[in-house]
Amino acid sequence: MNPTHRNRLIALTALLVAGAGLAYVAFGNIGQNLVFYWTPGEMLAQGSKAYGPTIRLGGVVQPGSLRWDANHTHLTFRVADSDKPGAASVLVDSRETPPQMFRERIGVVVEGTFDKSQTFTSSRLMVNHSNEYRPPKPGDGPDRWKTTVSAPTAEAR
Amino acid sequence: MSSTLGTMLVLGGLLAAAFGAVVGIEGGLRHRTGALKIVLGAVTAFLLCMLGANLTMVYALVTHDFSVHYVSQVGSRATPLVYTVVSLWSALEGSILFWGAILAVYVFAFARSHRNDPPTNPLLALGTMLAVGVFFSFLIAGPANPFGRVSPVPPDGPGPNPLLQNHVLMVVHPPMLYLGYVGMVVPFGIAVAALLRGQLGDAWMATLRRWTLIPWTFLSVGIVLGSWWAYAVLGWGGYWAWDPVENASFLPWLTATAFLHSAMVQERRHTLKLWTLSLSLGSFLLTILGTFMTRSGVFNSVHSFTQSEIGPTFLVFLGVVLVVSIVLIAVRGPLLVPEGNLGGVASRETAILLNNLLFAALTFTVLLGTVFPLVREAFSGVRISVGAPYFNRMALPLGVAILFLMGVGPSLPWGRASPETLRRQFLIPAAVGVAVLLVCLAAGLRGGLALLTFGLAGFVATVTLREMALPVRVRMREQGEPLARAVWRSATRARRRFGGYVVHLGVVMVFVAIAASQSYVVHTTATLRAGERFQLGPYTVQLAGLRNGVDPHRRWTAAEVDVTDGQGRHHLLGPRMNFYERSTDPIGSPAIRSAAFEDLYLTLLAFDQNGPSASFNAWIFPMVSWIWWSLPLFVLGALIAAWPERRRARADAAEPLSVPGKARSPGAAA
Numbered sequence A: 001m002n003p004t005h006r007n008r009l010i011a012l013t014a015l016l017v018a019g020a021g022l023a024y025v026a027f028g029n030i031g032q033n034l035v036f037y038w039t040p041g042e043m044l045a046q047g048s049k050a051y052g053p054t055i056r057l058g059g060v061v062q063p064g065s066l067r068w069d070a071n072h073t074h075l076t077f078r079v080a081d082s083d084k085p086g087a088a089s090v091l092v093d094s095r096e097t098p099p100q101m102f103r104e105r106i107g108v109v110v111e112g113t114f115d116k117s118q119t120f121t122s123s124r125l126m127v128n129h130s131n132e133y134r135p136p137k138p139g140d141g142p143d144r145w146k147t148t149v150s151a152p153t154a155e156a157r
Numbered sequence B: 001m002s003s004t005l006g007t008m009l010v011l012g013g014l015l016a017a018a019f020g021a022v023v024g025i026e027g028g029l030r031h032r033t034g035a036l037k038i039v040l041g042a043v044t045a046f047l048l049c050m051l052g053a054n055l056t057m058v059y060a061l062v063t064h065d066f067s068v069h070y071v072s073q074v075g076s077r078a079t080p081l082v083y084t085v086v087s088l089w090s091a092l093e094g095s096i097l098f099w100g101a102i103l104a105v106y107v108f109a110f111a112r113s114h115r116n117d118p119p120t121n122p123l124l125a126l127g128t129m130l131a132v133g134v135f136f137s138f139l140i141a142g143p144a145n146p147f148g149r150v151s152p153v154p155p156d157g158p159g160p161n162p163l164l165q166n167h168v169l170m171v172v173h174p175p176m177l178y179l180g181y182v183g184m185v186v187p188f189g190i191a192v193a194a195l196l197r198g199q200l201g202d203a204w205m206a207t208l209r210r211w212t213l214i215p216w217t218f219l220s221v222g223i224v225l226g227s228w229w230a231y232a233v234l235g236w237g238g239y240w241a242w243d244p245v246e247n248a249s250f251l252p253w254l255t256a257t258a259f260l261h262s263a264m265v266q267e268r269r270h271t272l273k274l275w276t277l278s279l280s281l282g283s284f285l286l287t288i289l290g291t292f293m294t295r296s297g298v299f300n301s302v303h304s305f306t307q308s309e310i311g312p313t314f315l316v317f318l319g320v321v322l323v324v325s326i327v328l329i330a331v332r333g334p335l336l337v338p339e340g341n342l343g344g345v346a347s348r349e350t351a352i353l354l355n356n357l358l359f360a361a362l363t364f365t366v367l368l369g370t371v372f373p374l375v376r377e378a379f380s381g382v383r384i385s386v387g388a389p390y391f392n393r394m395a396l397p398l399g400v401a402i403l404f405l406m407g408v409g410p411s412l413p414w415g416r417a418s419p420e421t422l423r424r425q426f427l428i429p430a431a432v433g434v435a436v437l438l439v440c441l442a443a444g445l446r447g448g449l450a451l452l453t454f455g456l457a458g459f460v461a462t463v464t465l466r467e468m469a470l471p472v473r474v475r476m477r478e479q480g481e482p483l484a485r486a487v488w489r490s491a492t493r494a495r496r497r498f499g500g501y502v503v504h505l506g507v508v509m510v511f512v513a514i515a516a517s518q519s520y521v522v523h524t525t526a527t528l529r530a531g532e533r534f535q536l537g538p539y540t541v542q543l544a545g546l547r548n549g550v551d552p553h554r555r556w557t558a559a560e561v562d563v564t565d566g567q568g569r570h571h572l573l574g575p576r577m578n579f580y581e582r583s584t585d586p587i588g589s590p591a592i593r594s595a596a597f598e599d600l601y602l603t604l605l606a607f608d609q610n611g612p613s614a615s616f617n618a619w620i621f622p623m624v625s626w627i628w629w630s631l632p633l634f635v636l637g638a639l640i641a642a643w644p645e646r647r648r649a650r651a652d653a654a655e656p657l658s659v660p661g662k663a664r665s666p667g668a669a670a
Helices: A003-032 A040-045 A142-148 B002-029 B035-062 B069-074 B081-089 B092-113 B120-141 B169-183 B185-197 B202-234 B244-269 B273-295 B310-335 B348-380 B388-411 B419-442 B448-478 B483-493 B495-519 B631-642 B647-654
Strands: A034-038 A054-061 A075-080 A089-094 A107-114 A119-127 B384-386 B522-529 B533-536 B539-551 B554-564 B570-573 B576-580 B587-589 B591-594 B598-608 B613-622
Touching: A003 A034, A003 B348, A003 B388, A034 A040, A040 A054, A040 A089, A054 A089, A089 A107, B002 B035, B002 B092, B002 B120, B002 B185, B035 B069, B035 B081, B035 B092, B035 B120, B069 B092, B081 B092, B081 B169, B092 B120, B092 B169, B092 B185, B092 B273, B120 B185, B120 B310, B169 B185, B169 B202, B169 B244, B169 B273, B185 B202, B185 B273, B185 B310, B202 B244, B202 B273, B202 B631, B244 B273, B244 B348, B273 B310, B273 B348, B348 B384, B348 B388, B388 B419, B388 B448, B388 B495, B419 B448, B448 B483, B448 B495, B483 B495, B495 B613, B495 B631, B522 B533, B522 B539, B533 B613, B539 B598, B539 B613, B554 B598, B554 B613, B570 B591, B576 B598, B587 B598
Parallel strands: A034 A054, A089 A119
Antiparallel strands: A034 B384, A054 A075, A054 A107, A075 A089, A107 A119, B522 B613, B533 B539, B539 B554, B554 B570, B554 B576, B576 B587, B591 B598, B598 B613
16 A cells, blocks of 8 residues: 555545534534424424424414513413314413514414423514415415415514 | 517527537537537527527516416516516516526627637537526426416516515625526536546636636625625514525535635646536536525525426436536546645645535535425425524534634645744734734623634734735835835736635625624514603614505505614614505515614514504614625625736736745635
């Protein structure tokens, strides 16, 4: 083995080790920074697996569940799979001022975490926009959020 | 009428491209001298057809011909003329059509400037580019046909996406990005030609370098403008969100930047040939991947307008290009024998090699984070996304390392550096870096990463300015030239090095601006009644009232806000919400009070006409506008580097400058 070949081998090995290290770190980091897209029903079905990771919870604001605190700075409401009574729902706690469109029965996506107290703490509240600029078709259910979460004005990126 | 004409023109373009591709590649492989003329004819026909098709579409848009499918999608009688023309690229089909026109212009420009070269290389390159043209004209003629007929003809259309008619930046940002994306076709063609022939000479390498620099410049401008647009229009309080579509434009920029650096090693040491060519192929592959991600609707983002049918077609094309590239590299790559080797450990080529590895690592991590959700959803059906923290945690260390190398590389000579040289080269810049760090600390700034960035920025800026000033000083001393002439001469005699350093200064600005605006941002939200106020940093923000207005294509409500800054001056700001007739949802427009060192950024979240009251999101972003101010440096540097040299000037620049005591010569930076 001449010196050129040896050097090349050393360089190649170093590259492979560096590449493997990078891949390891990258995949590790990805694992910690995944954001899951769930509806309330799906999230509750995960059980304790849903405690901890960042979640984007999509559904509709349950009618009659909106509560402001006295100073009007703190908002709680329930996000449900659909606006039918009896649909699975989750209590959401938000300290953010909701956007103009926010009201009962509207599709929302809240980003935050879920914990053992069964409360979803929201760090970001987005109203579900349709990004195809047309009136909703009769068949467009609240599950449309899955395909149309795009509301840059409401910080949905 | 427009439908028929447009479709015929596109089909004509398809024919011309297909014919030219076959004649070009066949003629190139068989060394047919006469074929170049035929291919030039095909290129001209392709150009005329594509330009014609685009003009036809613009005509249909301007005359509100709603019988044309695309016009019925994005046209509207209420839209102002500028945005009507701009809506050519505001949705999927139109943007692909526009893409075809830019492709044709690039191919034509390349054909014109190489029509007198020895024909083999241009033939192969043009054949490859026209083959890409075949794909795009097929796309326009088939899956993404904008010229389809609509019946019955609707009386009016919905108008373009409201977000895209909210700001004048929309007129310039997409064409810049397209010019960057599409331009990568040219280096791809050049690289494929080199691989097909199995040789890469100096002249062809220079061609490859120049034709990479052009789209690279447009891509840089497009990316910066895009972040500016996101900041000034979207109103979510930021300029970069690691959105798949942003990443799509960033990835080819990374590989093209790596190419521009490794090309220097290839030029000086005649090694790293295959790696350099791979970067060219990779840049093109990433632009196609980017187009696929942007245009196929696999990602939901601001930029994906509708679910579309072009996804599978694009995926097939991507696969074909990938396979062709890998096969070419595997089969023809070994023919590219390195004619030199790298120098010592402390040398400029080592620094550039490290730079390339860092860029490759950055490309890998960004690509991984971008496509990971797609792959995972495809295999397990779980819908996820990769959060911004992943990208930040991975990209920041790599970015800081790249910044560090920007100072190290230009300080090191080619070949081998003696310890004495090292000490002399690094002493002053390192001292400046430490001084900057200490000044920042003394000024009360905290945060490790930001301080590290500022210190490194001081180091890099010193190195860069010194390297730019050195030849000027030598000229003034030895030739007795006045300052202005010495600057002009040293810039024009070593254009690429000088231009490269100007770009480096721009990059330093961007680094500093990102570090400052990310680390020292202040944010709050507040709900105010008329007359009430809140405090954010030195600013007092008071709500005066609400104002409503009507434009031809929209209604709006603005909050009238009286801002008092730290010096007691008053500024009137009006963050507002726009209501477009055809859109159910309001689109916000932030109000920005921009000063040299910080921006106050206000968005209207919600309002109540009774009261009246309004809710705001408010941020202070330090130094954020320095990101956009770096644009002139990018453009100036690229212009200096890419300006066509006259033959005499080229001969001059090839001679080393007489810089005593330095083992260095011009032509260092591309």
